[in-house]
Each structure stands twice: as structure tokens, then as C-alpha cells.
Amino acid sequence: MGKLLIVGSLAFDAIETPFGKTGKILGGAATFIGLAASQFKLESAIVSVVGDDFPKDYLELLKQRDIDLSGVEVVKGGKTFFWEGRYHNDLNSRDTIQTQLNTLGDFRPVVPKHFLSADVMMLGNLHPNTQLSVIQQMEERPKLIIMDTMNFWMDNSWDELMQVIAKIDVITINDQEARQLTKEHSLVKAAAKIQEMGPRYVVIKKGEHGALLFHKNKIFFAPALPLEEVFDPTGAGDTFAGGFSGYLTQAGNISFDSMKNAIIHGSNLASFCVERFGTERMQALGEREIKERLMQFKELTQFNIELT
Amino acid sequence: MGKLLIVGSLAFDAIETPFGKTGKILGGAATFIGLAASQFKLESAIVSVVGDDFPKDYLELLKQRDIDLSGVEVVKGGKTFFWEGRYHNDLNSRDTIQTQLNTLGDFRPVVPKHFLSADVMMLGNLHPNTQLSVIQQMEERPKLIIMDTMNFWMDNSWDELMQVIAKIDVITINDQEARQLTKEHSLVKAAAKIQEMGPRYVVIKKGEHGALLFHKNKIFFAPALPLEEVFDPTGAGDTFAGGFSGYLTQAGNISFDSMKNAIIHGSNLASFCVERFGTERMQALGEREIKERLMQFKELTQFNIELT
Numbered sequence: 001m002g003k004l005l006i007v008g009s010l011a012f013d014a015i016e017t018p019f020g021k022t023g024k025i026l027g028g029a030a031t032f033i034g035l036a037a038s039q040f041k042l043e044s045a046i047v048s049v050v051g052d053d054f055p056k057d058y059l060e061l062l063k064q065r066d067i068d069l070s071g072v073e074v075v076k077g078g079k080t081f082f083w084e085g086r087y088h089n090d091l092n093s094r095d096t097i098q099t100q101l102n103t104l105g106d107f108r109p110v111v112p113k114h115f116l117s118a119d120v121m122m123l124g125n126l127h128p129n130t131q132l133s134v135i136q137q138m139e140e141r142p143k144l145i146i147m148d149t150m151n152f153w154m155d156n157s158w159d160e161l162m163q164v165i166a167k168i169d170v171i172t173i174n175d176q177e178a179r180q181l182t183k184e185h186s187l188v189k190a191a192a193k194i195q196e197m198g199p200r201y202v203v204i205k206k207g208e209h210g211a212l213l214f215h216k217n218k219i220f221f222a223p224a225l226p227l228e229e230v231f232d233p234t235g236a237g238d239t240f241a242g243g244f245s246g247y248l249t250q251a252g253n254i255s256f257d258s259m260k261n262a263i264i265h266g267s268n269l270a271s272f273c274v275e276r277f278g279t280e281r282m283q284a285l286g287e288r289e290i291k292e293r294l295m296q297f298k299e300l301t302q303f304n305i306e307l308t
Numbered sequence: 309m310g311k312l313l314i315v316g317s318l319a320f321d322a323i324e325t326p327f328g329k330t331g332k333i334l335g336g337a338a339t340f341i342g343l344a345a346s347q348f349k350l351e352s353a354i355v356s357v358v359g360d361d362f363p364k365d366y367l368e369l370l371k372q373r374d375i376d377l378s379g380v381e382v383v384k385g386g387k388t389f390f391w392e393g394r395y396h397n398d399l400n401s402r403d404t405i406q407t408q409l410n411t412l413g414d415f416r417p418v419v420p421k422h423f424l425s426a427d428v429m430m431l432g433n434l435h436p437n438t439q440l441s442v443i444q445q446m447e448e449r450p451k452l453i454i455m456d457t458m459n460f461w462m463d464n465s466w467d468e469l470m471q472v473i474a475k476i477d478v479i480t481i482n483d484q485e486a487r488q489l490t491k492e493h494s495l496v497k498a499a500a501k502i503q504e505m506g507p508r509y510v511v512i513k514k515g516e517h518g519a520l521l522f523h524k525n526k527i528f529f530a531p532a533l534p535l536e537e538v539f540d541p542t543g544a545g546d547t548f549a550g551g552f553s554g555y556l557t558q559a560g561n562i563s564f565d566s567m568k569n570a571i572i573h574g575s576n577l578a579s580f581c582v583e584r585f586g587t588e589r590m591q592a593l594g595e596r597e598i599k600e601r602l603m604q605f606k607e608l609t610q611f612n613i614e615l616t
Contacts, residue, residue, distance in 0.1 A: 089493075090493065185397075185398065186535070186536055186537055186538075187534060188534050188535060188536045189536055189537075206517070209514070209517040209518075210517075210518075210531070212534060218607070219534055219607075219608055220607070220608060220609075220611070221531045221534070221608050221609060223518070223529045223531065226495060226496050226520060226527055226529070227494070227496060228494055228496045228497055229494055229497075230494075257611075257612065260611045260612075261611055261612070261613050263611075264611055264613060265613075291615055294613060294615055295615055298613070298615075299526070299527075299528070300527055300528060300529050301528075301529060301609050301610075301611075302609075302610060303528075303565075303568045303569055303572055303609075303610075304565065304568075304569070305569050305572060305573075305602060305606070307599055307602055307603055307606075
């Protein structure tokens with residue numbers, strides 16, 4: 001089985017959407033990535049840090065998915081990363097009410113020995129130096145390094161971010177971030193510029209408007225599944241990344257056709273994530289409904305025009 | 309050959325985009341619909357009105373596409389409908405600088421005898437009473453009546469609009485208009501409500517974010533082709549409608565699979581329209597590049613996930 005190394009936050013989230021409000025619940029990029037990737041046949045590990053306020057139940061929940069947590073540092077007397085946010089009515093934008101970095105501020109990732117030769121590395125959104133440190137620890141370069149990032153690092157750690165971007169194979173960012181990174185409005189032009197910075201593959205996430213995959217002169221597009229109601233978008237991007245990286249780890253194949261399928265699997269899993277608060281839907285998700293929804297994705301996008 | 313009856317404006321447009329500015333050029337819904345539909349094997353006619361300021365060359369251009377113009381009234385001493393608009397930098401929104409209804413204000417459409425038994429009717433955006441008058445003139449109900457409309461009629465002629473909507477098979481509107489029509493933010497819910505108003509098929513155009521087709525519990529999605537640069541979006545929606553209605557007239561088949569193909573053909577032709585000002589690109593468009601771009605649409609959207 002292929003090995004997937006996941007690096008990212010384990011966190012508390014507090015979320016308000018037009019549909020309601022949560023207390024502190026389980027969140028964090030690595031959590032969503034790990035839950036999504038666990039739908040595939042692979043070995044996975046999370047590298048992260050939490051305080052000793054992080055419930056054992058949360059760690060147990062991930063362990064039950066056969067996710068190796070030996071790379072998760074529990075800081076005695078430390079507090080876990082906390083994010084609180086409120087979504088606007090259309091759920092396309094949100095305000096951060098507070099971010100408490102806590103133990104994540106001093107995070108020194110250590111890759112477990114068993115994963116120093118991982119096949120695929122999924123770097124969740126973190127300080128670029130943290131991402132770089134993980135890449136440098138590997139015994140051999142993974143076949144595929146995928147990286148998520150965000151505008152915050154473009155604003156505050158440009159040089160460090162560029163160093164990481166030069167070393168990866170796939171970047172996943174949203175449309176606004178792609179524009180900020182390249183000063184290009186056209187996503188086609190932006191994706192071309194980003195490929196010159198390092199990554200051979202550029203995935204641009206457009207939320208409810210789907211996701212684009214760029215590689216040389218090839219483009220693939222997957223829509224978001226049209227839903228009656230999006231309940232809470234938190235974690236959708238990370239769930240997408242988990243499905244994307246999880247599928248590729250299982251497939252052991254990084255052809256463009258395989259990447260296409262990975263985009264669809266990522267979009268498919270993300271469509272479940274947004275149906276409930278936090279990780280609720282992803283925790284309860286079964287194989288059968290995943291397949292049924294993949295069938296919906298086919299019906300949504302596949303057509304038959306003969307070209308002679 | 310199937311017969312397509314097109315009802316809509318022939319117009320002068322003056323357009324400003326970040327890429328430049330035109331004088332008065334050929335525009336109008338019926339123009340774009342006609343040019344797009346002429347790419348298919350069919351008989352077509354336009355019902356419209358112009359003033360005698362409308363250049364003979366413009367009419368000649370449409371006649372050369374084998375479009376029957378016997379239903380185009382030329383009002384002596386009258387002036388042709390004129391629209392002037394300026395697009396914002398992202399080209400997703402625009403300001404209307406002036407609209408001169410002119411002869412279109414008193415338009416009394418008369419369907420040519422030869423088209424009183426048309427197979428497909430494409431009603432471009434016009435006063436709902438004008439659209440209704442055309443439906444009532446038909447000797448037999450067309451197999452398919454497709455209607456485009458806009459927020460202006462929702463604001464100003466709600467009751468008349470509802471009368472037309474009750475009589476048609478397919479409505480094509482944009483996402484904001486679908487929301488305004490139904491007071492639903494979710495497009496899935498909006499499409500369901502619109503189907504209760506009359507049309508069995510709802511096409512929601514999302515501009516650069518593609519188009520959705522809804523029918524009962526079925527959904528199909530076509531992306532807009534990602535382009536390096538959108539030059540001028542004017543007429544893209546009408547070109548889409550022309551490709552959609554033109555394909556269905558040629559196919560003589562209104563199954564859901566046929567509708568899917570129609571959506572792709574419409575999206576494909578619209579992707580050309582936006583590459584130049586006004587009708588420039590559509591006038592020069594050849595069969596071979598249309599096929600090549602259809603191939604790009606396949607590559608953009610088709611994947612191969614086996615579900616067992």
C-alpha cells in the first residue's frame with residue numbers, strides 16, 4: 001500500500017453560519033485531510049501538534065481510521081490551535097473572529113521514521129518554513145508533494161513561500177490567491193505563471209464554482225455538486241485535498257488521467273463535508289453513498305458528442 | 309430540415325471594455341442567436357424590427373447565413389434599438405450608459421407564414437407581451453419553446469412575465485435572475501420552483517462559471533471554457549441560446565441527453581463570441597475550429613472512473 005504523509009493543523013473550530021452556531025468542535029486541516037484520505041486504501045500519518053486540552057476522543061477518532069499519529073506532538077500545559085469564524089449569508093465569504101495560534105506557533109514538525117519514505121506528501125496550510133522543514137526531513141523525495149497555502153503567507157512570508165513553491169509538484173489554492181500570487185486576473189495566465197515558479201500541476205479551487213487542474217497546456221475542470229443547501233463550508237478545501245491526495249496515493253499513478261480522477265474524488269468528498277457542521281458528515285460517511293454520489297458526478301458532467 | 313423561429317432584437321451596440329471601445333456596431337439578441345444557430349443544419353427565420361438607419365449590409369450578412377428575414381419589419385423614418393454599455397475591469401458586471409428603445413418600443417411581431425409551424429421557437433429577451441404575441445400566432449404549438457428574459461421584466465412586468473413563463477418549455481436566465489424570480493438563494497431550489505411555474509427545463513447561465521440544466525431531479529453542468537482573456541462578453545448569452553436552440557432544431561430530439569449536447573454546443577459557441585468585440589468572431593467562425601474546441605470541451609470535462 002502507498003504511504004501518505006499529512007502535515008497540518010489539528011484544531012478547535014467555533015463556527016457560525018446562517019443555520020446555527022457551534023461551540024468548540026474538532027477542526028484543523030490535517031483532520032479534514034486525514035478523514036477524507038481514509039476513504040482510500042493507503043497507509044497514512046499525520047504530523048501535527050496539539051495542547052493537552054485536545055480531547056483523547058478526537059485523537060481516538062483519527063486512530064480508528066488507521067491514521068498513524070506518532071508524529072502528533074502533545075504539548076504538556078499547552079493549548080491547541082483555535083479558530084473562530086462567522087460566515088456571511090451567501091456562505092461564500094467569512095469573517096475570522098479570532099485565531100489563537102497557541103502550540104501551533106512553535107510547531108517543530110518531526111516526521112515519524114516509518115514515513116520518511118512516504119510516496120505522497122500532503123502539506124496543509126501552515127507557515128512555509130514548517131512546510132519546508134518537513135520536505136527537508138525526508139529520506140527520499142516523495143513521488144508527489146502537494147501543498148496548500150493561503151493569502152496570509154503571500155502577505156507576510158513571501159520569500160519563504162517561494163522557497164517551498166519551488167520544491168513541490170502540486171499547489172492547491174483558491175482563485176483569489178492564484179491572482180494575488182501572479183498579479184494575473186485570467187486564471188489560465190495565472191496557472192501558467194505558477195507553473196514557472198515550480199509546481200508542474202496547479203489546482204485552483206473556486207468553491208461553489210468547482211475546481212480547475214492545469215498542467216502544461218492541459219486543463220481539467222470539475223464542478224462542485226449543486227446542493228440544495230450548503231450548511232457549513234469549513235474544511236471543504238482540506239477535504240478536497242484529502243480526497244485528491246488519498247486517491248493518488250492509492251492509485252500509485254500520477255498521469256494526467258489519474259489526476260483528473262483525483263480531482264473528481266476530491267470534489268465528491270468535499271460535497272459531503274459542507275452538508276453538516278465541521279467534521280460531522282465526514283465522520284459518518286460510508287462507501288456506498290460515496291459511490292452513489294460519484295455516479296451523480298458522472299451524470300452531472302458526462303455527455304456524448306461524437307466528433308468525426 | 310427542422311425550422312427554428314428566432315424572435316429578438318436587431319440592434320446597434322456601443323461597447324467599452326478594458327481592451328477598447330467601439331463605435332455603433334451590429335448587435336441584438338436575434339443577431340447573436342441567428343449567427344450561432346446558422347452553424348447547424350436547419351431553416352431559420354428572425355422576427356424583429358429595425359429603423360431604416362439599419363445598414364443593408366447587416367441584413368445581407370444574416371441573409372447570407374440563409375436566415376429568412378421576411379419577418380423583419382423596417383420602419384420608414386424609424387431608428388433602430390441602440391444600447392451603450394461599459395464593462396467593469398473583471399468583465400463580470402457592466403453599466404448601461406444608454407438604452408434607446410426606438411422602433412423596438414412599438415414592436416408588433418408578425419411571424420412569416422412559412423414559420424407558423426416552426427419546430428423550435430427561441431424567444432430572445434423582449435417585453436413579455438411581445439413574446440406572448442408570437443406564441444399565440446403559431447398555427448400549431450412548436451415542439452419546443454425556449455425563452456430568455458431578464459431582471460428588468462421581473463421588476464416591471466411581473467404578471468405578463470408569469471403568463472409567458474407558464475407557456476414555455478425551457479427558460480434560460482442567469483443565476484441572479486433565478487434567485488430574484490424565486491426568492492431562493494440555492495440554485496437547486498430555485499430551479500425546482502421555476503419548474504412549478506411552467507418550464508420543464510431550466511437553464512441557469514453563470515457566465516464565466518458555466519451553465520446548469522435542470523429537469524425534474526436531473527442536473528447537467530457545462531463549464532465555460534477557461535480562456536486566456538475574455539475580450540467582450542456582449543452577446544455570449546444569446547450566442548449560447550443560439551447554439552442551444554440550433555442544435556436541438558437540427559437534432560429533432562429533446563431527450564435529456566440531447567439537451568446535454570445542446571448545452572455543450574451553446575457553451576462552445578459562446579466561448580468564441582467573447583474573444584472579439586460584438587459579432588466579429590462569430591462572423592468569421594468556421595466548422596473546423598468549432599470541432600476542435602468541442603474536443604477541448606471533452607478534454608476539459610470527461611473522466612473515466614469505473615463504478616462497480
